[in-house]
Amino acid sequence: MIRVLLVDDQALVRAGFRALLEGIPDIEVVGEAGNGGTAVALARELRPDVVLMDLRMPDVDGVTATRRITGDAQLSGVRVLVLTTFAEEDDVFAALRSGASGFLVKDTDPDELVQAVRVVARGDALLSPSVTRAVIRRSVGADQPAARPRREPPELALLTAREREVVQLVAAGLSNDDIAGRLVVSRLTAKTHVSRAMAKVGARDRAQLVVFAYQNGLVAPDGYDAGSTTR
DSSP states (O other): OEEEEEEOSOHHHHHHHHHHHTTSTTEEEEEEESSHHHHHHHHHHHOOSEEEEESOOSSSOHHHHHHHHHTOGGGTTOEEEEEEOGGGHHHHHHHHHTTOOEEEETTOOHHHHHHHHHHHHTTOOBOOHHHHHHHHHHHTTTTOGGGSOSSOOHHHHHSOHHHHHHHHHHHTTOOHHHHHHHHTOOHHHHHHHHHHHHHHHTOSSHHHHHHHHHHTTSBOTTSSBTTOOOO
16 A cells, blocks of 8 residues: 655645545555645655655745755664646755655656656655656756856776766666666666666766766756667
8 A cells, every 4th residue: 555645735735636636446545735844744754655745835844854854863764756737947956855755746647647646656656757857957057058067076986987878868768678678778777787886876866866867967958868879
């Protein structure tokens, strides 16, 4: 059973998500919060598998709440799925940097919401490549070349050539199965490369690995890999 905590400052929105999710056999809504401070407290009390997190809320916002949840070692198994609108691109990027496992637009189809909860609950990232590029293009200043890093961070130097390639493929939206097919290796080998890359750069999950790739020039914001022919 996937345990979900709903976080939104609008009671009507929470009621809608609750009505939808409570009808799904493998999902249980264990609590609701109207602001980020309450969300953090309930996350510590209830230990949900997934927190559906609104971003713009009074008192403590969703980005701050996400950072507190993902930064708490006792909540390492709690995943945050951000609920957003396209008007909140900067906040989405900040949430991803703070440890969110992905984001979902609020007007998404019900079936997609349910699938998103399941994806994040099993530890995967929910990142649409096209939307991710749009968010990161704006947030890292893709139209301002001077904003891109001039020096490689120490973590980048730890990656092998194959691991860099794998990070590029993750950032392009490929799953472990897709990566295995592209590189002609087993799924286990692909998963191992991804896990090792995450450990080396300090990424909590695939979402943060994607952010790392874009921030450090492994993938250009227009969708093409920087310094590589891989697409």
